[in-house]
């Protein structure tokens with residue numbers, strides 16, 4: 001099977017089990033939504049996937065290759081890139097140079113093709129007006145896109161987006177959704193962590209729900225929101241507001 | 246992005262170097278030639294520090310260790326094994342980078358102040374080892390605090406001018422390639438956000454190690470040249486922390502992580518020390534301290550870093 005697969009992944013920080021025995025898979029071309037209350041372990045799980053943490057137990061496979069415990073730069077070069085929830089641009093570098101790093105190193109390209117790739121990606125995510133600005137000086141919505149652009153520039157086939165729309169206004173969210181659709185249509189698969197239900201429900205093919213580090217539900221969007229456990233654990237009030245909306 | 250401007254500056258730099266190559270034919274004064282050599286020497290050494298710490302942000306407080314290793318390798322190779330100067334010189338660079346490779350693997354895992362402390366400790370340890378090795382093992386190798394006297398070169402100042410110029414030239418040229426290469430973008434990304442660099446595909450360990458080892462290679466060459474020049478070395482001289490401090494200050498004055506930073510900083514500090522040192526023998530160090538403090542306060546990013554045009558002319 002091509003794509004990404006996690007088998008019984010657990011991650012402990014001392015006594016705290018941030019992720020417990022989570023298994024899931026991501027099929028090619030799919031968008032997988034990931035939801036769960038704050039502290040549920042979503043970020044930690046994806047950080048295990050990209051090699052920032054080595055899982056305490058369990059295995060992770062990318063296109064059937066075991067990538068558990070590999071260095072993040074290797075995993076990135078194998079086609080798995082993540083945007084960070086806490087945005088981490090290379091502040092003293094321009095937006096263009098930020099993205100260029102992804103193309104040069106993540107994409108293992110030479111300067112000329114990397115420059116072309118960077119131009120394309122910047123165009124795609126709509127960062128052209130900021131290209132020559134220092135990344136430390138651009139507004140938050142642009143920084144979110146920069147995170148996305150840097151991951152895209154690496155040429156990764158699987159993108160993991162960790163709350164990449166947090167802090168955006170409804171109009172900016174619509175724009176971001178358009179970009180995600182374009183990315184998906186180019187044949188990439190995505191895992192999207194998002195608290196904004198409109199986004200997750202609208203864009204995901206499937207959704208998995210985490211709570212206290214465990215996966216408590218998995219299914220199609222309409223299914224998941226109706227599970228008793230999910231409603232209890234997470235959606236409680238939000239579901240009612242969703243139904244009103 | 247401003248590659249056109251960059252290339253112009255590169256051409257100017259190549260022109261100046263080429264012109265400098267003829268300098269000994271025109272400069273009558275031995276004093277002047279020696280002073281110019283010293284300036285070029287310090288530009289090179291400060292450049293070595295900038296290559297590592299300026300670009301990666303890892304503050305190395307022990308660069309002098311590779312300088313010292315270079316001095317000792319050349320001294321031992323020439324006196325104990327009778328190897329001529331130029332092969333010994335090359336050996337110095339190779340040994341320095343070899344040690345840097347072995348030391349870099351564990352120390353470059355440390356971040357922030359811990360890296361600085363580890364490098365400082367290693368340099369001090371090397372000084373102690375060269376001081377005590379012979380007595381401890383009852384051999385005559387480093388010759389402890391007695392030091393080693395190298396064969397008198399019989400060369401004049403212009404010989405050392407021609408030793409220093411190409412090495413400094415290579416160091417500055419290396420900066421140009423760092424600025425415009427995949428490697429350099431990797432280093433700058435590490436400086437800004439190391440984890441983000443790693444997940445963007447930068448092999449952070451290899452890139453840091455690359456910078457550290459290259460810096461050590463050139464420091465080894467400079468250490469060897471100086472040893473042959475002054476013909477007498479002791480551990481406390483070649484591993485003197487004063488040299489480290491000077492490299493750091495010169496680079497900070499000129500502008501860390503910039504191409505011309507070490508050039509400007511080293512020239513400025515060497516010339517001002519020379520000018521004041523002759524006139525105010527007793528107070529000049531205090532005066533220089535004052536000048537440094539004022540300069541850093543006015544220009545926290547260094548002379549080059551603070552130039553307004555920097556935004557436009559990124560190469561500078």
Ligand SMILES: Nc1ncnc2c1ncn2[C@@H]1O[C@H](COP(=O)(O)OP(=O)(O)OP(=O)(O)O)[C@@H](O)[C@H]1O
Pocket residue numbers: 013016018036037038039040041042043044045085
């Ligand atoms: N490096 C760490 N060291 C110790 N504990 C950690 C670390 N990273 C996360 N945790 C803890 O692990 C748990 C899961 O955190 P995580 O960030 O994965 O949650 P999340 O689902 O992403 O939450 P949010 O929606 O707020 O982003 C939390 O209790 C958190 O405090």
Ligand SMILES: [Mg+2]
Pocket residue numbers: 042043044085162
């Ligand atoms: Mg999170």
